[in-house]
Amino acid sequence: MKVAIIGLGHIGSSIAQGLRKRGVAEYVVGVDRNVEHQEKALEVGTVDEVLELRAAIEKSDVIVLSIPVDATKELLPTILDLLTDGQLVIDVGSTKQKICEAVHSHPNRRKYVSTHPIAGTEKFGPEAGIADLFNDKKVVICEQDLSGPEAVRKVVSLYKVLGAELVYMNPVEHDMHLAYISHLSHITSFSLALSVLEAEKDEKQIFQFSGSGFASTARLAKSSPEMWSPVFLENKEPILSVLDQYIEKLEAFRNNIRNENREGLLNCMTEANEIRDILDGKFKEIKEERR
Amino acid sequence: MKVAIIGLGHIGSSIAQGLRKRGVAEYVVGVDRNVEHQEKALEVGTVDEVLELRAAIEKSDVIVLSIPVDATKELLPTILDLLTDGQLVIDVGSTKQKICEAVHSHPNRRKYVSTHPIAGTEKFGPEAGIADLFNDKKVVICEQDLSGPEAVRKVVSLYKVLGAELVYMNPVEHDMHLAYISHLSHITSFSLALSVLEAEKDEKQIFQFSGSGFASTARLAKSSPEMWSPVFLENKEPILSVLDQYIEKLEAFRNNIRNENREGLLNCMTEANEIRDILDGKFKEIKEERR
Numbered sequence: 001m002k003v004a005i006i007g008l009g010h011i012g013s014s015i016a017q018g019l020r021k022r023g024v025a026e027y028v029v030g031v032d033r034n035v036e037h038q039e040k041a042l043e044v045g046t047v048d049e050v051l052e053l054r055a056a057i058e059k060s061d062v063i064v065l066s067i068p069v070d071a072t073k074e075l076l077p078t079i080l081d082l083l084t085d086g087q088l089v090i091d092v093g094s095t096k097q098k099i100c101e102a103v104h105s106h107p108n109r110r111k112y113v114s115t116h117p118i119a120g121t122e123k124f125g126p127e128a129g130i131a132d133l134f135n136d137k138k139v140v141i142c143e144q145d146l147s148g149p150e151a152v153r154k155v156v157s158l159y160k161v162l163g164a165e166l167v168y169m170n171p172v173e174h175d176m177h178l179a180y181i182s183h184l185s186h187i188t189s190f191s192l193a194l195s196v197l198e199a200e201k202d203e204k205q206i207f208q209f210s211g212s213g214f215a216s217t218a219r220l221a222k223s224s225p226e227m228w229s230p231v232f233l234e235n236k237e238p239i240l241s242v243l244d245q246y247i248e249k250l251e252a253f254r255n256n257i258r259n260e261n262r263e264g265l266l267n268c269m270t271e272a273n274e275i276r277d278i279l280d281g282k283f284k285e286i287k288e289e290r291r
Numbered sequence: 292m293k294v295a296i297i298g299l300g301h302i303g304s305s306i307a308q309g310l311r312k313r314g315v316a317e318y319v320v321g322v323d324r325n326v327e328h329q330e331k332a333l334e335v336g337t338v339d340e341v342l343e344l345r346a347a348i349e350k351s352d353v354i355v356l357s358i359p360v361d362a363t364k365e366l367l368p369t370i371l372d373l374l375t376d377g378q379l380v381i382d383v384g385s386t387k388q389k390i391c392e393a394v395h396s397h398p399n400r401r402k403y404v405s406t407h408p409i410a411g412t413e414k415f416g417p418e419a420g421i422a423d424l425f426n427d428k429k430v431v432i433c434e435q436d437l438s439g440p441e442a443v444r445k446v447v448s449l450y451k452v453l454g455a456e457l458v459y460m461n462p463v464e465h466d467m468h469l470a471y472i473s474h475l476s477h478i479t480s481f482s483l484a485l486s487v488l489e490a491e492k493d494e495k496q497i498f499q500f501s502g503s504g505f506a507s508t509a510r511l512a513k514s515s516p517e518m519w520s521p522v523f524l525e526n527k528e529p530i531l532s533v534l535d536q537y538i539e540k541l542e543a544f545r546n547n548i549r550n551e552n553r554e555g556l557l558n559c560m561t562e563a564n565e566i567r568d569i570l571d572g573k574f575k576e577i578k579e580e581r582r
Contacts (some may be wrong), residue, residue: 094503118502138499169500180490182503188479189508191557193542193566199536200470206569208429209460211409212385212473213511215570217480220504222567223558232548232556243545245490247538249482251390252536258521265523268481269516276513278497279506 001025002053004060006053006075008041009227011092011120015131016046018162021131029056032126038136041126057082062090062158070230080108088151090115093180095234096142096171110148113155116140117164118176118182122222128168135163142171179238184246186220186228187239193221211246292318295351297344297366298516299323299332300384302411303357304420307337308575309453312422316383320347323417332417342428347375355450358386361521366392379442381406385469386525387433387462404446407431407465408455411489413513414509426454430540433462470529475537478530484512 003025005012019025030047032038038050057063063079065072070089079089080103090113092100100114121128126254139159144152156166169177196214200206206214232239249268256264294316294434296303301577303554310316321338325328329341348354354370356363363382369379371394377399381404410428412419416446430450435443447457460468487505497505523530 017462113413116501119505124403134338137502147424177491177496177500178503180487181497181500181505184486185483185504185508187541187544188483189504190563191537191544192476192479193476193563194540194559195533197469197562197565199533203569205468206472206566207572209409209468210570211428212411212469213476213480214472216510217476217508218566218570219507221560221563222570223560223564224504225557225564228560229553231558232544233551233553236548236551239548240545242490243541243548246482247484247541247545249485250534250538250541252461253478253482253523254531254538255529257527257534259526260524262520262524265520266516268485269514269519271480271488271513272484272512273516274488275509279501279509279513283499 001062002029002060004029004031004056004063005047006031006056006063006065006079007067008037008046008126008164009066010124010128010130011133013041013046013126014065014119014133015064015066015092015117017129017131018134019158022161024158024161027059027072029059037126044127044129046126053079054082057087061086062088062154062254065089065091067094068227068230068278069099069234070108073234076103076112077106080106080112083108087111087167088113088130088148088154090155092117094179094182094231096140096174098234100143100146102131102169105147109146111151113144113147113151114142114171115155115159116142116178119164122220124227126226132163137164138167139164140167140169140174142166142174144170153258158182175235175275176238179235179242183231183235183239184242185222187232187243189218190221190223193218268272292353293318293320293351295322295347295354296321296338297322297347297354297356297370298358299325299337300515301415301419301421302408302424303355304332304337304356304417305410305422305424306357307452308420308422309425310449311337313452315449315452318350320350322347335418335420337417337420345369348378350417352377353379356380356382359518359521360386360390360525363391367394368397371397371403373399374399374402379404379439379445379487379535380401381446383408385473385522387465388534389432389525391434391437391462395437400437402442404435404438404442405462406434406446407433407469408450410455413511415515415518418459423444423454425450428455429458430455431458431460431465433460433465433551435459455563463532466526467529470533472527472532474522474526475533477514478534478538479508479512481519483512484509579582 005016012233016028028047030041030050041047117139296307307319319338321341332338408430
């Protein structure tokens with residue numbers, strides 16, 4: 001199978017390396033506007049060749065669109081225009097609703113499978129490719145009924161080869177869940193880093209004390225602005241509502257501290273502690289199934 | 292050396308196990324009001340014996356006070372009252388100003404060394420003891436001039452045996468730095484967990500998507516309410532000021548998203564990205580030293 005990776009970042013490079021390592025992709029063509037990314041991808045062997053978009057699509061069975069979500073929304077209809085029978089395109093964007101809308105009535109809609117691998121780190125660029133990135137991770141597929149069954153079957157099998165588990169969901173649900181669980185986490189992390197950087201002129205102090213929990217909560221603040229700003233804008237309404245609720249929780253902490261309300265603080269934290277079982281994978285549904 | 296551990300939680304147990312593993316503590320006496328903790332500590336071998344406070348102090352050379360910071364502030368003067376020549380007490384609390392104030396004029400102040408090991412995880416209880424917890428970690432010592440030189444020397448050598456590096460700082464500075472770098476991280480994490488738990492009635496969704504950054508940013512929400520609520524209250528003023536600044540940053544994100552201000556978002560995140568070098572230990576001072 002010949003695979004085109006459009007956007008040689010962390011996710012695109014990881015898919016390329018994963019499929020190649022498992023012998024599924026016999027030839028990988030890369031497309032990227034960034035010349036340094038092109039050279040790096042050739043150097044580390046992520047791609048066999050770098051081509052322009054049209055030439056890359058023409059040469060490939062499966063096209064992976066792994067660029068920021070706003071650019072995905074713009075480019076996807078053009079890619080679908082170019083596809084012939086037997087070819088298919090997937091995107092891997094962190095928002096799904098606007099991308100799905102952009103191609104909803106496209107005559108080639110059946111050649112597109114809308115996916116979101118819930119994987120990735122704060123790293124980016126072609127040197128951040130990890131062949132096993134998707135192992136034991138979830139991949140969401142949206143609007144599978146609008147994709148051709150053969151296309152869905154092929155994409156499912158590719159993700160399974162990479163070790164991932166598939167989850168099906170509509171784009172609105174997807175974007176709402178991700179606003180809470182992923183997008184909000186990134187905004188809290190960026191804001192935390194900004195507060196600390198502004199307050200702590202002496203970077204050595206930040207470093208010295210980062211073992212106190214900060215390294216973990218601020219890790220996502222290393223993430224790529226170019227990738228995340230389109231996510232925040234494409235998923236504007238869910239994120240705004242989520243942010244308002246989050247600020248309310250912070251204000252509850254602030255008021256409890258200001259009023260020295262020890263009970264109030266204990267209640268907030270005891271409630272928050274319920275996240276333990278979930279993070280440890282011991283959520284109620286599983287517990288109940290086991291009974 | 293005989294060591295008394297008052298408070299058989301994560302930090303107290305880790306100190307006991309670390310000193311025992313390295314052959315420094317030949318006998319460890321535990322004190323804890325919680326009978327389950329007493330039994331667990333005896334069972335896992337963290338302590339040789341559980342005693343009442345006075346009996347434990349009488350039997351020990353070094354007393355480690357590892358209980359919540361408000362209780363530390365209350366109990367420390369009583370412990371100092373009981374110490375005779377050659378004995379010393381340390382606390383390990385996450386706030387230092389009010390604890391130091393509480394014993395500032397105590398006749399036995401020289402037998403007290405004020406410490407804060409910047410280590411610990413979201414785990415707690417005697418089963419969470421980790422003998423190597425302090426390896427390569429920082430330990431802050433405050434007001435070392437008010438401690439006897441011999442007491443400081445002994446405490447420094449104990450922490451060095453555990454693999455830690457010592458940092459000296461006054462209590463006000465300490466509490467301000469920690470408000471930013473540690474206490475704020477905990478509040479953001481607790482609030483994030485609360486928001487997500489409230490919004491996501493289906494715990495399976497949280498679990499499925501926790502690989503998207505949430506697991507890392509919400510980890511600290513597993514922490515002990517009984518330990519953290521006194522920290523927030525003892526360090527009230529710095530934390531309130533830090534929280535206000537943090538909420539301002541969040542509001543900047545919210546406004547940029549609401550106004551679809553892409554440039555504004557990019558600027559916020561690019562600035563936040565400066566945390567990368569710091570988290571990776573490549574802060575300017577080190578860079579400059581190497582030139």
